[in-house]
Amino acid sequence: ELRALNDSIRNNNVLQSIAELRGKFDFEQELAKSKAEQALKDAIVQKEIEREKLLRNLFFVGFIIVVIFAGLFLNQRNKVSKEKKRSDELLLNILPAITAEELKSTGSAAAKMFSNVTVIFTDFKGFTQIAEKISAKELVSELNECFAAFDDICKRNNLEKIKTIGDAYM
Numbered sequence: 224e225l226r227a228l229n230d231s232i233r234n235n236n237v238l239q240s241i242a243e244l245r246g247k248f249d250f251e252q253e254l255a256k257s258k259a260e261q262a263l264k265d266a267i268v269q270k271e272i273e274r275e276k277l278l279r280n281l282f283f284v285g286f287i288i289v290v291i292f293a294g295l296f297l298n299q300r301n302k303v304s305k306e307k308k309r310s311d312e313l314l315l316n317i318l319p320a321i322t323a324e325e326l327k328s329t330g331s332a333a334a335k336m337f338s339n340v341t342v343i344f345t346d347f348k349g350f351t352q353i354a355e356k357i358s359a360k361e362l363v364s365e366l367n368e369c370f371a372a373f374d375d376i377c378k379r380n381n382l383e384k385i386k387t388i389g390d391a392y393m
Contacts (some may be wrong), residue, residue, distance in 0.1 A: 252285040299326065342385075345373070350390040366390060 314323045326332045377384050385393040
């Protein structure tokens with residue numbers, strides 16, 4: 224009976240050890256499972272953060288591209304506007320305003336009949352000799368000053384300048 228009691232105690236001790244090991248194993252399994260779940264949650268959160276950063280960066284890059292294109296568009300529009308203004312000024316330099324407007328709007332200008340007109344031609348006396356003695360820059364400056372005065376006289380008297388050629392003003 225002592226032997227049976229010893230065997231029984233030993234069996235109880237073994238069963239108790241097995242139960243303890245089983246408890247430790249289950250605890251470690253639960254802990255590993257919990258750590259794995261947490262790692263998965265952390266990875267999901269990290270991916271979401273990366274996705275949000277990517278979206279933010281894409282939005283920022285897109286915004287910069289839009290700003291660049293808007294700047295280029297405005298710059299090009301300003302250039303076109305300046306060139307149109309320059310073209311209009313050149314056209315008005317060689318044509319009366321009414322004719323220039325008609326040409327711009329319809330693509331052609333109809334001939335008009337005027338019963339009373341006066342045409343004046345100017346020419347600077349000694350222009351060739353003067354042109355030989357001064358620089359091209361000075362010559363153009365002098366012509367510009369004189370032609371600006373003629374333009375002012377025409378404007379004040381509601382006259383039309385037809386054209387300038389060299390030192391001639393028509």
